[in-house]
Amino acid sequence: MIFYSVINLSNNILQSTFTVPEANLWIVLSLASANALGPAVYLTSVAVLRPHWLGKHKWLYGPVTLLLIIPLLLLLGDIGNISANLFGNVLLFSLPATTNTVLESSIQGLGLEALWDNLFLNIQLGFHLLALICPSLVVIWKDRKHDPATSRIAFFFFLGTLVSIGLQGPFVTAIEPSIRIATTSLIYLFLLIYATQQHTTFTDQIRQFQDTFRRWPVYAKLIGAIIIVNLVMVFAIGVTNLTVLRINSVQSAGENLNQLGIAEARNLSSELVFQISKLQELASNEQVVSTVEVQNRIYGFISEQQLAEQLISRELDWQTSDSRTLTNNFLLRYPNAYETMGDFREVFADHLIVFATDIHGAIVSGTNPPDIYNSSLKFWWQRSFNQGKGSVYISAPLYDSFANRFYTEIGVPIFNDQEEVIGILFSSYNLQPLLQRIARIQIGRTGDAALFNAIGLRLPETSGQKPAATDLDWEQLNASHQPWNIVPYSGEDNLLMWVDLGELNQNSLLGNIEWRLVFNLPLEEVLTSFTQIRSISFLILLGTVFLSILLAIVISRLITYPLIELSQTTTRISEGILEVRAPELTEDEFGVLAKSFNAMTDQLQNLIIGLEDQVNERTQALQQRAIQIQAAVEIGNKVASIRELDDLLIQVTQLISERFGYYHTGIFLISEDLEYAVLRASNSPGGLRMLARGHKLKIGEVGIVGYVAGRKLPRIALDVGADAVFFNNPDLPDTRSELGLPLLSGGNILGVLDVQSTQPSAFSQEDISILQLLADQLAVAMDNANLFTENQAALSQTQTALETARRAYRDLSREGWRDLTRDAQTFAYRVDAKGIYPVTDEIPSALQRAAREGHPTLPSDDTLAVPIKIHDYVAGVIRLKKTPPINGLRMKSALSKP
Incomplete structure (x- = not known):
């Protein structure tokens, strides 16, 4: 695993190198480790399958160690040219040329194709097969009876080796090499874990280390574990970030340089195109074209032989004459063309010499005499003439050793009105500017x-x-x-x-x-910036490591301090001091352990205290469970406790927004004609505006709400921009995701719960499940609210009817008493010990007063007047009067007149 780690680290760092010198070290490490894998795997297999061989057959260490270091020695010999001097060839590997980049060398294979043809690689491959297969076969056969567990482990190692050989062989080309190496590493990692679990054998050194490790305090073990994990994480993150930063820095600089280069090259091209276009304008000038045509017509009166002789004669005159003579005798023959070209050169001074030739290459006129009279053999003239087709020609940059400057030759064809090439316009353009x-x-x-x-x-x-x-x-x-x-x-x-x-x-x-x-x-x-960032990052990494060590010490101390205190307490209790108690410093496992230990100690002193502690612990557990259950049913309870439908809908929208943090919650109810979903409650400002204008959506046609209402199925849009059903509501412009849930009761849809969020993919599966549960509870609550409303209406009707019946009964009773009093002959009766007999005297005013007021009165200390009421109608009055005990109580009853 160490060798695999070195190989993977080297390959990863090689991805961020761009030049061979900085990559050489990692190439060497990668190759040396790769070629030493065979002996390393051999030692691993022997240590797992036959650990006693390492002590019994110590001679195995010699060849294995030699095979471990041979690749590195050969590689150093190849790099130092020792192999080439001794054997005339490299034995293992030769680094790419320093002029190559690592990227291009990797495309060429970094020279690795040579490894398949050298002897050492074949030895390594053979050693891999022998080291991996032979020990496995030996153990499989010898341990099949007396130690089947070891034989089974060896069998799995054998199968894993065959799979690894197949992956690393030349026949599997469809899989990337890095994937094959990673797969092989995982195979052996799992095999080692399996072997360790099934049949682990420790040597004396391992046992000694294990005994030493067992004696370490938990404090030290925890510090070591935290430091190791932090170091690995810091190193991995640091290397990865710096590698990515380096690649991005070079990539960004390269792209910026490419953009700058393209822009500057286009500017340079524009300048050259401008100069050529000006030469083309000069070549199409009427004076230049007519002058060239005049000279071409002269050739029509002589033969080809005479033309050749004339060109040779004039070439001799040209080479033997000075510049002034050539100007006067040749260039000034056509003063108009000469003046036109001179004017051009005054404006465009970088054109050092400009002249025109006829169709045979002879000079017609120009600003300065060229070096020869006939230019038809010049390369620029032939390319510009282009066999009579004509084309613009620009030469490579040329150097004028006399003038000490660079220039380029430009040839532009001269066309007549029939678009025929009649000559060539030449310019020597100065490149120094x-x-x-x-x-x-x-x-x-x-x-x-x-x-x-x-x-x-x-x-x-x-x-x-x-x-x-x-x-x-x-x-x-x-x-x-x-x-x-x-x-x-x-x-x-x-x-x-x-x-x-x-x-x-x-x-x-x-x-x-x-x-x-x-x-x-x-x-x-x-x-530069990468170097600065790397330095700062290195300091930050060092600071992070130092801080992580300090934090590891502090955290380990904080974590283990309760355990240390508990250990000291147990030591004192073991000495017989039963009054001490372990401090309960935390609420974690250490705290539970301290509580349990204290409970055990308390049981030794007082069983009641122990029982009380157990009751307290169970009470705390029940309280915790109650809190969890309360959080789950809180919304359901609030929904179930509301009877008014409007209040119910408003409360639900507010509760869902408060508990789940959604910026809009709306509840739509199905209209009576089953055509629209009408918004009845919402919590957001946009929803309130929609409520004010009676917002409704066509069922089955408009928006997610219409979709849900029409199909009675939930609908979720994690990205409303990509959802074809989504209705873009101007009142809710910030919506990024939407969830619609049907409110179903007995298979009938009552409405739709619409929840919208400003975040894309805002709804998790848990949110959907909870909201669906709330939607079901809301549907039940809506049914209950509707049923409650219907019951209230029925009860109100019943009460109204009962009140009407009572009122009718009361009216009938009042009429009956009125008829009775109207037809009665006697209106008062007296009751005493002698019996009941009518009274014809006038009814006293005290009785009439009690009848008017409708409640008992005391006309005197020994008299009580009590009205007789039938449904709020005073039908009569009873007068009770105290008498001496001998005579008893006298009672007089009088009927009330209507």
């Missing part, structure tokens, strides 16, 4: 730009300097898959970007130009 302009391009702090010719020579920005050769390999650069790369340039690694002006302007006048514009930025400057 253009080179100086390129030199002024500032790239970063230390980068620059330069122009290269077709053979890869750099053109200097100042006159008097010759083209300079560089260490750039243009074949390698042209074969690169991207327009920028990191290559050695001017003695150091540079981020280089190059533009071929011909490729950049394929469909323009510059399509055939062979110029290269190069922009470079030293890699050191590119990685």
